Amino acid sequence: MSERILDLRHVKVEFSTIDGVVEAVRGVNLHVIAGETVAIVGESGSGKSQLMMAAMGLLANNGKATGQVDYRGTNLLAISKSQLNDIRGAKITMIFQEPMTSLDPLYSIGDQLIEPIRKHQNLGEADARARAIEMLRLVRIPEPERRMRSYPHEMSGGQRQRVMIAMALANNPDLLIADEPTTALDVTIQAEILELMASLQQRLGMGMVFITHDLNIVKRIAHRVYVMRRGEVVEEGETAELFANPKHPYTKALLEAEPTGRKLPVAPNARKMIDATDVRVTFRLGGGFMSGPPLELRAVDRVSMTLRQGQTIGIVGESGSGKSTFARAVLRLLPSEGAISFENRPIQGLTREQMRPLRRELQIVLQDPFGSLSPRMTAGQIVTEGLLVHEPTISRAERDRRAVQALEEVQLDPSLRNRYPHEFSGGQRQRVAIARAIILKPKVVVLDEPTSALDRQVQKQIVDLLRDLQQAHQLSYLFISHDLAVVRAMADHIMVMKDGTMVEQGTPDEVMEHPREDYTRRLMAAAFAE
């Protein structure tokens, strides 16, 4: 058996906050053998990131770690800061989730690459520069010499993550800790970065700890898995074994959380709810008093769509593809050009006042379950706000009764209706947001990434809920998501968008199994790679 390079024993992490001490990690044992890839899986708040932060001495000021973190026999929690600084960056390194902010915005890529190389390898300026360029080439950054002079803001998210990897690997570490390194990236870029990391690991023979919530990634790259929940490891084992034969109920639940099932298509002559033709949305940037003419940005360019009763159209695409903008334009929440009609009645030219009575038929559920609920209103007030507009005559008691009804329908305990949003979990908040939409008995609901901010398990529950509601009320959904697995389970028709235009559309089978366009093919390959 090979040597354990990292060995964590009884590690605990505590944070002291205004509202008391919070235990983030409650006694975890974990080890990494040279050259292997270990995945730590868990939902947000499971303590998986804080565990590795503690090992690296990177906890926030109010955090405290106890226990033992041995790196080749040295307890990292017991040594001095300067001793620790000789190990971090040289022997163990870490890359993070946030590629947009993890690099110093004030220094060039070159400066940031060279500094740790010089610190740990005692190289002169020129040698360090050569090494830095070599590393950029290794992570496949084009024109590395020129890129040395670039600043982080001049690069894309994927490129920044490559630079991060280059910085981390420049000193030939034994162990790389990657904390959700691909989560904030678009799927196609995600696949490229994962592939890069896997190939680098093989080439350089280092150990790797991969922190993630995404079981697909685990299956693809990890040798062993630790499953964490509420600060504890609930199960560990070889990847194949664990996936085939999970023991802990939580692991089982996680593995089953993948949304399943398919939506049957609606009859081709079903009622047309929304008909949108050649919708265009243009944003104007800048153009003030003194500055020149405004910059015109075509966010949506001639996209057409027909949504029928009971249908779910899934719109997929990466960030910036214009999918949300298109949906908002269809609901007339954004000014746009082109023809839009609702139940065969043109609504494009209607004023705000004229739109108001139609609003109860056309609802939207937004992505961020935190941001979409006003923090100063109770769940009951939030859910019934629409009634104030559309049924202003009903009594307070009647409103309360309707709120209870709506909350029951989204399977949320109605006795919680006097609570405020911050007292709910993410999934509960999203249920409140759905209740707010359906209390008005709408005909069309736009679902703008309603599950993206939620953990897998909760995601599945919300998907099931949305399906039940659709069945019960014959709702038509416009379902926007970058998560193709969820879209496959929800939609009977899929539109693929890129750079404001629609690239391809069709049934899920057509688009996902037999994509015609190159872009769609890459998207699918990245999302469903085994």
Add this chain to the structure above:
Amino acid sequence: MTDGTVTPAAPGRSLWADAWNRLKANKAAMVSLWYLLFMAVICIVGPWFTPHDFTTIYQDYTRVPPSLTAYPKPDAIDLAVKDAVKRSRLDLVGWQERDGKVYISLASAKPIDERVTRYIDRSDVFEGAQVSEKSADGLTLTISAGVQKKYFFFGTDNNGRDLLTRTLTAGRVSLAIGLLAGLVAVFIGVLYGAISGFAGGRTDEIMMRIVDVLYSLPFIFFVIMLVVFFGRNFVLMFLAVGAVLWLDMARIVRGQALSLKRQEYVQAAEALGVSPGGILLRHVVPNLLGPVVIYMTLLVPQVIILESFLSFLGLGVQEPMSSWGVLISQGAKNIPSATWLLIFPSFFLTTTLFALNFIGDGLRDALDPKDR
């Protein structure tokens, strides 16, 4: 409620309740809150209970130092007795003090007229002088007189006015201006900033350009001009001050309004068809309240400082009214000889400002705990 099936609702914990709990846990803020309350009460009620009026002038007691014991002191009584007796052209045999009264024995070669008590009464120190004993021949006489005991805990000023009373009444003025001008500034600022932020576009640009220009005007110039216009008038004073300090408020509120406009819950309300008025009432105002309250508590001390500053320059409140700034200005002119004139008003002003700042900081921590 007519429908018996409705589930009873458990109570929720609003952000305001959370904030209040955090504030209660903040010792500095709570002590400051009580101190400020105490200060307000003694400034408002205190002058009715002090034995002096803030305009009363005691010519015998100009610039007397603060003392916990009553004036006149024995040597001052001695002086006053001799002074009065000298004026009556009688001989002083002796005097003694018993039960808060002085007994003055006088002698003369000629029989003494009893109206001599008038000379004693004429002094500020004595009152109710009357003959208590008279020898048969009328050549010696003992007069008893009450001593007007006066307490000057903070001493008196150059004119012989009680500093304690003056400091408390000055506190009324300073606090009132702070509060009123603060309200004026908040009112103008919130209105202006909210309109600018919500209107957006061209309107916003023009309105903010105006604020920029006002910002670049020398601030003092602006205030002085306003004071010159309005005259040195207490009521208009706070208008002038408030009208200048609204600029920051306007910027803060505009920024908040801009970010609120982008919040998903405002978008969600728009999607529900809620009217602009409804959005303003249910979503914007409650969420603006926090920053406004915080800024208001930090604005009040600024206003008090500004008013004091103007008074210090002689542009503020005018005699016989006074504010802490006026008193400090007088104190600064008297420092070598009468330090108490500087120390007491400075102490009152500074501790009040401290208390206000701690409350403001405490509110900020309580309402926005991640900022700590």
Add this chain to the structure above:
Amino acid sequence: MLRYVLRRFLTAIPTLFVIVTISFFLMRVAPGGPFNQEKGLNPVIKANLERVFHLDQPLWKQYLLYLNNLVHGDFGPSYNLPDFTVAELFAAGLPISIQLGGTALVLALLLGGILGITAALYQNKPADYAVIATATAGSTIPTFVIAPLFQLFFALTLKWFPVGGWGDGALINKVGPVLTLMLPQLAIVARLMRGSMIESLRSHHIRTARALGLSDYSVVIKHALRGALLPIISYAGPAAAALLTGSIIVETIFAIPGVGRYFVEAALNRDYTLVMGTVVVIAMFTIVFNLIVDILYAVVDPRVRYD
């Protein structure tokens, strides 16, 4: 960059024009005039004086006349100090105010910066509380309280420093004014520095630097401080403009012959030219320092580009 600076100077001209115009008319609608104070001034003499200074002309003509002179760099004579022109008064007083204000500013930035960084590094520890206490005291106690208290204790009681006066710029005369000017600024700088440094130390790229094993010095000074300087720079610009153009309070209390006192005296005496002169000088300082702030911003932060 050069083009940007040039453009900024050009856009400053309308701003200056607006300020001059507002100030001019605001001042002139206020009741009173420069020669109304002296009671019993012979009406004939008063009329003569007003003619000499063109005060008998219609307001718009006076305004145009003033603008014309201003464009030619002529601030005009002072009405109340007839032996001097406004320019001469500034030539005499401005160097003194700049010396005091400049020293106070540099000291406040240095000491306040060090205090703020220390507090941020030892957040919620005794050192931090000490800095917070100092900063709270410094920013709470008004100058017009600090200055006389300084005189009372250090000049009158301990006799370390003179009570006031310029003393031809002797070092010992400058201590009091500089300290009282500095203290509030130091407090604000320390607070700002602490806040922005704490935020900077929390940012993700600092976590990266730590994860790469960079030394504390590099992490704190090279990476955290540079980003944390931005709010300080934007504060220092207007603060510099205000400090260098003199403080009424400090110059009055310490009897310093700077330019800070001109404004109030001139406004009260309706010394129109001196008031306008002060307004223009302060506005120009503000404009120049705001420009310097913007340039420094671009130097520190590569994301800021002006073109």
